[in-house]
Amino acid sequence: MNTKEVRVRFAPSPTGPLHIGGVRTALFNYLFAKKHNGTFILRIEDTDQNRYVKGAEDYIVNSLKWCNIKIDEGVGVGGKYAPYRQSERKDIYKKYAEQLINDGFAYYAFDTPDELEKMREKLKAEKSENQQYNFLSRTAMRNSLNLSQDEVEKLIESNTPHVIRLKVPENEKVEFTDLVHGKISFDSSLLDDKILFKSDGMPTYHLANVVDDYLMKISHVIRGSEWINSTPSHVLLYRFLGWENEMPEFAHMPLILKPNGKGKLSKRDGDALGFPVFPLEWTNPNTNEVSSGYRESGYFSDAFINILALLGWNPGTEQEIFSMKELTEIFSLDRIGKSGSRFDPEKAKWFNHQYLINKNNEELAFLYQEILKEKGIEVSDKLVIKVVDLIKERASFVSDFWKQSFFFFQKPTEYDPKVVKKKWKEDTSDTMKKILEVIENIEDFKSEIIEETVKNYIEKNELSFGKVLNPLRLCLVGSGKGPSLFHIAEIIGKEEVVERINNGIEKIKK
RNA sequence: AGUCCGUUCGUCUAGUCCGGUCAGGACGCCAGGUUUUCAUCCUGGUAACACGGGUUCGAAUCCCGUACGGACUACCA
Numbered sequence: 001m002n003t004k005e006v007r008v009r010f011a012p013s014p015t016g017p018l019h020i021g022g023v024r025t026a027l028f029n030y031l032f033a034k035k036h037n038g039t040f041i042l043r044i045e046d047t048d049q050n051r052y053v054k055g056a057e058d059y060i061v062n063s064l065k066w067c068n069i070k071i072d073e074g075v076g077v078g079g080k081y082a083p084y085r086q087s088e089r090k091d092i093y094k095k096y097a098e099q100l101i102n103d104g105f106a107y108y109a110f111d112t113p114d115e116l117e118k119m120r121e122k123l124k125a126e127k128s129e130n131q132q133y134n135f136l137s138r139t140a141m142r143n144s145l146n147l148s149q150d151e152v153e154k155l156i157e158s159n160t161p162h163v164i165r166l167k168v169p170e171n172e173k174v175e176f177t178d179l180v181h182g183k184i185s186f187d188s189s190l191l192d193d194k195i196l197f198k199s200d201g202m203p204t205y206h207l208a209n210v211v212d213d214y215l216m217k218i219s220h221v222i223r224g225s226e227w228i229n230s231t232p233s234h235v236l237l238y239r240f241l242g243w244e245n246e247m248p249e250f251a252h253m254p255l256i257l258k259p260n261g262k263g264k265l266s267k268r269d270g271d272a273l274g275f276p277v278f279p280l281e282w283t284n285p286n287t288n289e290v291s292s293g294y295r296e297s298g299y300f301s302d303a304f305i306n307i308l309a310l311l312g313w314n315p316g317t318e319q320e321i322f323s324m325k326e327l328t329e330i331f332s333l334d335r336i337g338k339s340g341s342r343f344d345p346e347k348a349k350w351f352n353h354q355y356l357i358n359k360n361n362e363e364l365a366f367l368y369q370e371i372l373k374e375k376g377i378e379v380s381d382k383l384v385i386k387v388v389d390l391i392k393e394r395a396s397f398v399s400d401f402w403k404q405s406f407f408f409f410q411k412p413t414e415y416d417p418k419v420v421k422k423k424w425k426e427d428t429s430d431t432m433k434k435i436l437e438v439i440e441n442i443e444d445f446k447s448e449i450i451e452e453t454v455k456n457y458i459e460k461n462e463l464s465f466g467k468v469l470n471p472l473r474l475c476l477v478g479s480g481k482g483p484s485l486f487h488i489a490e491i492i493g494k495e496e497v498v499e500r501i502n503n504g505i506e507k508i509k510k
Numbered sequence: 511a512g513u514c515c516g517u518u519c520g521u522c523u524a525g526u527c528c529g530g531u532c533a534g535g536a537c538g539c540c541a542g543g544u545u546u547u548c549a550u551c552c553u554g555g556u557a558a559c560a561c562g563g564g565u566u567c568g569a570a571u572c573c574c575g576u577a578c579g580g581a582c583u584a585c586c587a
Contacts, residue, residue: 013587048586113585129512130583163585181515190513190583198585205587229514229582254516255580263580310536314523318535337523340580344521347537357550393550404549419547455546469546481548 006038007219009074010064011209013045014056016267017282017291018063020343021224021256024308028253028336029222030069031309034328038219042074043212044085047202054285063279066301068324081216086208093203096211096241097164097196101144105240106196109133109143110155110162132192135170164197166206166233166240174232179220179251179333186232194233206230210237218248222333225252226264251333254312255340265343275345279304298397299348303355307348311341321354353396364388367398375402377409386491390483404482408491411500412478415508419480423470429505431463432471436501445494447486454486475504 010026012018018026033040042064044057061076073079083089100106111119119141120131131137138145143165144152156162172188196207203211213221231250238247255264259273269277270291281293294304302324309327310320313336322330356364365384372379391404438457442450458468473485476497482488489497 011587015587045587051586109585116585127511132583161585178515184514186514192583195585200585202585204585209587224581225515226581227587230587232514252515257580259521310522312522316524318524320522320536339516341523342521344537347522350537353550391549394548423547465546467546473547477547479548480546483549485546 004219005217006033006036007041007217008033008038008222009041009043009213009216009218011043011045011212011223012060013048013051013205014053014060015048015051016053016056016284017059017278017280019265019267019269019277020279020294020308021265023063023067023279024256024311025222025224025253026064026069027067027305027308028313028331031327031331032220032222032333033072035331039072040070041079041216041218042071042076042084043216044075044087045205045208046085046087047198047205047208049087049200049202059280059282066279066295067305068301086203086212089208089212090202092215093197093207093211097203097207100166100196100237100240101164103240104167106164106166107138107144108152108156108162109138109141109165109193109195110147110160111142112161115142130190130192133165134168134192135189138165138167138193161199163195163199165193166196166236168193168233168236174235176231176235176250178228178231179249180225180254180336181228181252181338184228184231188232188236191233191236194230196237206233206237210234210241210243213248214238214241214243214246217246220251220333221248222251222253225254228252251336253336254338256311257340257342259342259344264340275343275348298399299352300355300359303352306355307351311343312337321351349396356395356397357393359392361385361388361392364392364398364401368401371399371402372409379409383408383491390487390491394483407477407482408488411496411503412476414478415474415504416479419470419474420508423466423474423480424508425467428467428471428508431468432475432501432505434461435468435472436498436505439489439494439501440498442494445490447484447490450489451486471504471508472501474508475501 008029010029012022030040032038042061044060046052046057057075061071064071071077073081074084097106101108116133119133119137123131123137133141145167147155168191169188173185174188174191175183175185177183194206195204197203212218231252235247238244257263258265258269265277267277270289271277276292276294276297278291278293279295281296282291283289284291295301305324305327306322309322313331315322315330316335362381362385365381365388368384368388369381372384387405387408388401391401394404395401435454435457438453439450442453454468455465458465469485470480473480473482476485476488476492492500
């Protein structure tokens with residue numbers, strides 16, 4: 001391991017919302033940085049003007065904020081190596097591209113899209129192993145390797161569209177050590193002459209990311225494994241630019257796969273998979289299509305982070321619940337797995353449940369109050385706290401609270417027919433009438449006292465618990481579910497209990 | 511098609527580097543227990559080393575091959 005300062009970057013392109021794979025990449029970078037007292041940088045790779053999506057950058061920043069992934073340096077916060085938006089660094093890249101040309105490692109290419117297509121078709125027809133622009137095919141193309149210097153100058157002066165390509169050598173072994181996968185090697189003959197500079201005056205990702213990583217003194221490049229195949233081109237760039245000794249270390253993380261089996265998870269999956277792929281809800285600015293987010297679906301951000309942290313990484317212990325702080329203390333790259341993982345919505349739910357039951361009642365009540373207000377229910381925080389305490393173990397999300405507790409706030413409007421059929425017998429009305437009397441006589445309407453009184457009555461009259469308590473629950477709740485009947489009774493109060501029993505006697509008929 | 515990467519219960523995974531406990535945990539599912547009910551909870555159960563060779567006293571672990579999966583092969587990142 002080297003001892004240089006850890007500086008890592010998360011470098012998304014603003015072509016749309018971040019999906020959970022992107023968030024995980026950001027998270028792993030962040031955790032690695034924090035673990036080593038390093039710096040986490042956000043760099044926006046907006047070199048493709050055509051794919052730019054309005055609002056995407058804000059979305060990325062907001063997502064990281066929600067996740068509690070704090071940006072030390074970069075877009076939105078600034079820093080020593082500003083600007084951090086590649087479109088604003090445009091001029092920097094040109095210099096290096098020209099340096100590569102002067103040193104014989106790159107060249108101008110004037111081929112039109114048409115000509116490129118013809119070349120590929122021709123090679124295909126010849127059953128050539130690949131149709132790349134490479135050491136073989138470039139000899140027949142319109143580029144500065146084949147044209148005279150005069151011609152090249154003339155073409156450039158007359159503003160002929162052109163690109164700058166990397167001159168990839170033939171038959172060289174290009175190797176790098178990946179911190180996740182170990183040594184990976186490629187034969188340079190299989191690499192294509194990557195475009196470094198596009199005809200629109202923008203660099204491509206390949207040039208820009210190498211230049212920026214070097215200038216920003218990035219120590220480790222942690223990214224998805226879809227980048228493995230272009231890494232040798234990057235290694236070549238570091239070498240040709242004379243930066244091989246300062247080259248960052250690479251760690252390629254396994255991809256997050258679609259749960260149905262096929263392929264990597266993609267932004268375009270939206271809600272098609274039956275679970276959100278985005279951290280925050282996203283409205284496509286072009287189509288106005290809305291895709292759901294984890295935040296809006298009721299996930300706590302700390303639970304969400306916990307879920308993501310364990311996708312493709314594990315600490316080697318049996319602990320599964322981790323705070324962000326714990327993660328920053330124990331995270332390490334060498335415990336990142338090699339194979340892709342599928343996201344399991346069921347387990348995600350379980351994680352949220354764990355976080356939910358560990359939250360304090362005040363916080364949950366505060367969140368639940370918003371829902372109650374929307375339903376036009378105005379009740380005291382004190383009451384909601386009591387309710388939450390009784391029902392939180394039965395929920396995975398705050399949004400589950402209503403169906404677990406509506407009966408605290410309103411009378412049942414219907415009675416579950418199945419339960420009615422099973423529990424409401426011929427003589428139940430009479431039993432309820434008697435229970436009603438018993439309840440009406442309770443002075444101190446506390447759950448323990450209600451329970452004691454009712455149970456005493458049952459025993460004294462040789463009734464069974466089920467025969468009394470089940471119909472009673474039906475009256476109070478409308479179904480056969482819910483927390484302790486006596487707790488419910490205490491919270492809704494004697495008057496309400498009496499009213500609901502009367503309603504039940506009247507409305508529930510055999 | 512080529513290149514690169516990968517493959518342990520249905521899913522997330524431990525164990526692999528440094529061969530040697532009935533291959534461990536979690537989610538899910540199933541059963542039992544607790545409960546006035548439902549849920550939670552507790553206990554138990556279900557279920558995996560892709561395949562074939564080799565090396566070895568012994569292989570999930572090392573080597574080779576096959577199969578399968580994935581990524582990449584753009585003037586996208």
